Amino acid sequence: MQLYDSVRKTKVPFEPIHAGEASIYVCGPTVYDDAHLGHARSSLAFDLLSRILKALGYKVTMAKNFTDIDDKIIKKVEATGKSMEEITSFYIERYLDEMQALGVQRADIEPKATESLQAIESMIQKLIDKDCAYIVNNGDVYFDTSKDTHYGEISHRVADDEETQSRVEHISEKRNPKDFALWKACKGEEDICFNTPFSKGRPGWHIECSAMIEKYFKGTEEYSIDIHGGGADLLFPHHENEAAQSRCATGHELAKYWMHNGFVQIDGEKMSKSLGNSFFLKDALKVYDGEVLRYYLNSVHYRNDFNFNEEDLLTAKKRLDKLYRLKKRVSPGKGSMVNKNFKQVLLDAMSDDLNISTALAVIDEMIANTNDTLDANPKDKSLKKETIANIEFMETLLGFGGKEPFSYFQIGVDDALKEKIEVLVAERIEAKKTKDFIRSDTIRDELIAMGISLMDTADGTVWEKI
């Protein structure tokens, strides 16, 4: 397995800290609002990684956190009058539902900041004890970046404190401009805060991830986990800060490999809440099938930026349709053995830093070859069985193609419509028998107007929702 490591900026062989095991921690969402396509892409990218590692025989432990203590959540509490717990549990549930619709496997560990306060507090205390952090007058605790000689090595940002070109105004109480808050003291009466020896307050964002990783993973002398992932925007400052804290608190590095996924863009621009061009998953799922979205969002290499548009999505759907038509052709039945070569070539492609494009090309080739053979010999039972097995393997590996093929082509068709279609199709078959082609073509046009496409095959007439 070769992975692109964002820190070394090159593909490197994956050599886990414990042989045969892979520990992955991905930065999850802050649960104060609905998930958008960007969350989906990140989730999908690391879901793919986890599936590939599993297929290669690794025992994968995947963690994805929920940041459920945050300024934005507190703002939402103030705005809605609801409790913090009400808000966060609502969005967590919705997030999980949506990810399920996309075929994302649940993480093995889903830590929440609220459930990790003990770990957070003790890590901050450790940093204070080691003189890597300091408390200022109002009770805030800051990490002292000058104490970490390796600060900047994750994001390759030189710690040039002289040159403070940052657009941010710096709080004067910080010793260095790059220092960041580990703990924020509470400001008012109704503020949400927790008691600690250093002050009443709440954790900063960065420390949450570091503490949760320490809490849930055993690690080694050298590293806490194998792979740390997240969106490309987290590289700095979030991951840089995480790495610094963990290094200072534990004496070892946080992760052996760092992976970052590219952005989803709308009209060539990063999708973000501040730009107001967010495309929420809940809206996308109303219009498109989750599996199609998955196929589409995963069809571009995870590190590239992804420009979302409907035309490309429809193209991706056409490609997926072909797979399901083949599945329809070889169903029903039990699969035999996966074609060895197919399996190997697919695994090879995905083992190369998740080269999905090559993998999809391999699948398209398998589809064409199988159709070709089936055209020549429609009753090739062993090929049908092998194809079923191939598709099953592919589904486990990549997470699409698992639906029952006939129902796939009927997504969005209710029972009443279905009955109507069946009646028309039967009527058309009768008309065809008597060679009344005018009548049969009229019926076909009628169905097309309803968004239904017909196919006369050797096994009879089948229909698809377009």
Add this chain to the structure above:
RNA sequence: GGAGCCAUCGCCAAGUUGGUAAGGCCGUAGAUUGCAAAUCUGCUAUUCACCAGUUCGAGUCUGGUUGGCUCCUCCA
């Protein structure tokens, strides 16, 4: 102001250690079909934003130009 990424056919998109351009969509010609649809087959980039350089040889390496994006602020 500082840091980084990217630029391959009409569209989407592979192409690690330099060796002579995958795949999909669209288009087109044919097989098949009552006609379609589906399926299959053939065709569709002497060329990889541009300009120099290194090399026997560069999409792949070096330098520069242009264009796009991102990070430095919460952010997947």
